[in-house]
Amino acid sequence: MANGLKDGIPSSAAHLCIDMQRMFVEDTDWKTPWATRVLPVIVRLCEEKAERTCFTRFIPATRPGEGRGAWRGYWDRWPSMTLEVLGERMTDLALDLQRFSPPAWIVDKTLYSPWTGTDLDPVLRRSGVDTLVITGAETDVCVLATVLGAMDLGYRVVVATDALCSSSDEDHDSLIALYHRRFGQQIETAEVDEILRVWPSK
Numbered sequence: 001m002a003n004g005l006k007d008g009i010p011s012s013a014a015h016l017c018i019d020m021q022r023m024f025v026e027d028t029d030w031k032t033p034w035a036t037r038v039l040p041v042i043v044r045l046c047e048e049k050a051e052r053t054c055f056t057r058f059i060p061a062t063r064p065g066e067g068r069g070a071w072r073g074y075w076d077r078w079p080s081m082t083l084e085v086l087g088e089r090m091t092d093l094a095l096d097l098q099r100f101s102p103p104a105w106i107v108d109k110t111l112y113s114p115w116t117g118t119d120l121d122p123v124l125r126r127s128g129v130d131t132l133v134i135t136g137a138e139t140d141v142c143v144l145a146t147v148l149g150a151m152d153l154g155y156r157v158v159v160a161t162d163a164l165c166s167s168s169d170e171d172h173d174s175l176i177a178l179y180h181r182r183f184g185q186q187i188e189t190a191e192v193d194e195i196l197r198v199w200p201s202k
Helices: 035-052 070-077 095-100 120-126 142-152 169-182 192-197
Strands: 014-018 053-058 105-109 131-137 156-165 187-190
Touching: 014 035, 014 142, 035 053, 035 095, 035 131, 035 156, 035 192, 053 095, 053 120, 053 142, 131 142, 142 156, 156 169, 156 192, 169 187, 187 192
Parallel strands: 014 053, 014 131, 053 105, 131 156, 156 187
Antiparallel strands: none
């Protein structure tokens, strides 16, 4: 489902690729079943816009018992996904994406949102970015937090519908429908081919 773009995408736009990491693509307790299906679409976008791409990485707690407030219980629930069990290498970008950084840059985060506790917003502002094309994992978790935070910060948000993945088809579809019904003024949705057609190189 896509409602199309309201206008062309400026050359100053940035591609924000959320948490397409080995721990979500490879065989872990958090593997997103259809990450491998959308990965080639994200690769195509990165091939065209590597210098305009920022990858985020979700960095787990080192061990159970860490974390603030409810996050402590979260890591107690997911000991297999803490760094001491998972290993730091699994937080790396998916293998097919590693060749794009550099020139793409990486922002590490310990929460769902990339806007809290990072310098993402000021770096984008200094670079003149006011439009974000968002891809990645998962539609209904970290991508959702990214989209809503970007909207609150006043960015024009373009969600690339064929470059998102989730563990739940139903929740993915519900989120895309919600963007249309409730946030259509601030969130646009389109497929990557349409996005690239209207995003100039310079």
